Amino acid sequence: MSKGVLVNLTKCIGCGGCTVACKMYNNNKWIDKRAPASGENAQLADENWTIIKKFKLYKNGNTQVWRFVKNQCLHCQSPSCVSACFAKALQKKDNGAVVYFPDNCVGCRYCMLACPFKIPKFEWNKAMPVITKCVMCYGRMKENKAPACVSVCPESVMKFGDRDELLEEAKVIIKNNSMYVKHIYGEEEAGGTSWIYISDVPFEKIGFNTNVVKKPLPIYTSLYMKCTPIFGAIWVIVLTAFYFITKRRNVIKNESCELSYKKSVDECADNKLSQEANTVKSDDVFVNAGQKKRRK
C-alpha cells in the first residue's frame, strides 16, 4: 500500500522542529551559515533534506500574513529521478518512499537534472560525494513509524497514512472550509506525489512550482533510460561471446598442435607464446590505465 503525508500548511507555526528531527534522525550536519534550515533564507542542501521557509505575503488584499512552508522530497508516484538513474541508486518502494542507495550511485547526477522539484542535492563539499535527499525515513516506515519530521510536529501539520485516504481527507477539508485554496498540490503534479499539500494562500505565492506538468514525468526519460539495463545485459553477452571465440580459437590451435605428431615440440611452444602475447594485447585495450599504474 502506498503511503503518503498530508501537509496542512495553515497549521505550521514555523518552529523548525521538523528540520531538527530530520537532522537528528539522519545524522545530518547544521550548515546554517551556508544554507539555513529554516527562515526566509532557508534552502534545501546536501545536509538539509527538509526546510521550513518563511513567506510574508498579503492575504485578501491588505492583511499581511506569515506562512511557513515545509519542503522536502515529494516522493512522486512515478519519480523521474528513479527513471533517470541507470545505476538503480534511486528506487521507488512499494510503500511510496523514493529511497536512495549510495553504494549504487555512480555520481552522474542525472537525478538532479530529472527532478522537477530540484530535490536531490550533491555533496559538493565532500571528498567522496554522493547524492542526498529525503528518503521519507524509509527505515522508520518499514517499522510502521511515521517519518521523523511528521512525528515531532507539535501542531500536527503533517499526517502520515495511506495516500489515497489522505487525498480523500484533503478533498473533504478543502471542500468544507472556504479558507482553503481549492487545490491539492501533489494530487496530480508530476503525475501525483506521495506528499500532498493544502493551503489557505495560493501555492505559487509560497514557492511551489505550479508549472510542473501533470503527466507523470518519467514518460519523457524512461523511453531511453529504460534501455540502460538492456544495454548492460547485451554488453555482458558480447564480452562473454568474445571471450569464448578467442578461447576456442586458441584451443583449436593447440589441439591441432597436439594432434600433429609431425610438428616439433618447439613449434608447439612457439604457438603458446604467441597466444599469450595475444592475450596481453587484448587485455591492454581494457586495462590500459590500471596496467600502467601497476608497472610504475
Added chain:
Amino acid sequence: MISESSSNSNDKNSNLSEPTKIDGGANDDSDTFNGGADSSELSRRIFLKLAGVGIAAGVAGGCDSTFGGLKPSGGEGWLPAQYNVSGDFPVQVRGRIPIDPQNPSITRDNQKCILCGQCVEVCSKVEAVMHNYELPIIDDIPCICCGQCTLWCPTGAITEVDDSDLLMQAIENPDLHVVVQTAPSTRVALGEEFGLSVGTNVEAYQVSALKQLGFDKIFDTNFSADLTIMEEGTELVKRVKGEKKAPLPQLTSCCPGWVKYCEYFYPDLVPNLSSAKSPMTMMGAMIKTYYAKKSNIDPKKIFSVAIMPCTAKKFEAIRPEMNHSGIKNNDPSIRDIDLVLTTRELAKLIKRKGLDFLNLPPAKYDSLLSEYSGAGVIFGATGGVMEAAVRTAYHLLAGDPPKFLFNLEPVRGLAGVKEAKLNIPNVGGIKIAVVSGMHNTHKVLERVRENKSDWHFIEFMACPGGCISGGGQPRSAVPPSDSVRTARINALYSADEKATIRLSYENHEIKAIYKDYLGEPNGELAHELLHTHYGDRSKNLTAKNKKGSNKEK
C-alpha cells in the same frame, strides 16, 4: 577439453585459487586463461571478470537491498523515545516552541535542541501561550517573552538573548555615563551561581561586583518599586472613589510578560491595566530626568542599564512607549532603558571578569534613587505587589495600616490564584486577587469579562511564584522547583521583616523626589513620566475561546 575449461572460467573460485591445482597440475597447456600467466596478468583478468559478474548480477538483481545488503541512506541518528512508536498513537509531549529570530528576549541554538518537548509543556500549559491561539497564525509568532522556556530547556538550547557584549562596549566608552539598577529578585538568586545555598541574599556583594565591573552609578529598583506603589496605589484609590474614569478591577502592569499577554488575549481588558509603569521603566525615566538634572549630566550621555530576573524586561525596554524621559528631554530617541541584562548574564560577566564574588568587599547602593521600604522588596514575590500596594492604599484611605497588613497571609505562597477581602474603614470591603502563571488568568479574567466579578484589584505575574523565579534567574533546578521558589520568596519576606521602613510612603528618598521634582503622586509631571498606556495585539493573533472552561470559579 573445451567444456572443461569453460566451466572452469565461470566458476568464481577458480579466479581466487591456484589454477594449476584445479586442473590437477598436469595439463598446463589446456588452461588458456591462467596457464603460465604471471601474477599481474592474473589480477587484470580477475578485475575484468569480476566487473562482468558485477554488471550481470546488478542487472539481474536490480541492485535491490536484498542483494549484497545494500543500505539505503539516512537513519543513522536517533530521536527521543517518545517518537519511536509504531502506528499513529498520539505523542503527548512533542516538538518545540516557535521562536522568532527577531525575538528580543529569547533565542535558541538549534544544534542543542533535542526535541524533548519541555518548552512546549511550559509554554502551553504554564504560560498558556502556545496552543492557545487559533491557526493559521497571522503575522506574529506569539510569545510573551517570559523566558520560562529558558528555565525548562534541559540542554540549555533556549537562552536569553545575550547582551553582555553591548554592555561592556558601553562601559568601555568613555563618553557614556553608565548607570545601573537591580531588581528586587536578583539579590536573592545571584549567589546560587557562585555556590551559595538557594535564597541567600547577596545584595551587598552584587553592588560590589557591579562597581568592579565599572558602572558609574548603582541604583536600586526597590526604590522605584516604592515609587510604583505610590502611583499605582493612588490610582487604585482614585478608581475606587470614582475620581479616575477607568474600569475596575484595576490590573497590575509591572510584569511585561503579563502586559503582553493581556494585549494578546484580553485586549478588551487593557483599559483595566494600571497606567503606572513598571518599577524598571519608572527608574529609567527618573535617571534620565531627575538624576540627570541633579547631577548635571546630559541625558543623552547616560546609558541606563537594568539587571533583571526577567527576559521580558528586554522586550519592555524596547517598547515604543518607553521613552518618556526622551519626550521630556525633547529628544524622543532617548530611551528610558538602554539595555537589560538578566541575573544569569550578570553572573556570566562576573565570572568572565574573574571576580572573586564571595570575597568582594560588601558595598552600598548610591543614594538618591536607592532607599527602599520592605514593601518595595517584596515586589519580587507573587502577591508582593498586592501586599505592598494594599499597605499604601489603606494609608491613603484610612490612615495607618493595621498589623495584619504586614503579613498578608492570604496573598502569600505559591498558589496560582489567591484571593482576599479587606475591610477598610470609610470604604468597606475591598476584594483583591493574585495570579501567577498565565494559565491561571483565564479562571479570573473570564469572570471579569462577564462582569461577574467583584474584585477591585488583581495582581498578575507571568512567572509562577513571581519574579524570583523569572525567566532570567539562575537555573538552580531544571525545571524550576517549588523548593527553589519558596527559598527565594522567604529571603524577600525576611528582608521586608528586617527593614526599618516597611511602607512605601515613608521612604525618605520617595518623599524627597515628590517634594523636589514630581509634585503629587498621579500629578501632572508624575503622569508625564511615570504613566503610560498599552495597546491591542489581538490583530496579530486569534485567541482561542476560553469561555466555559472555568465557569464555576
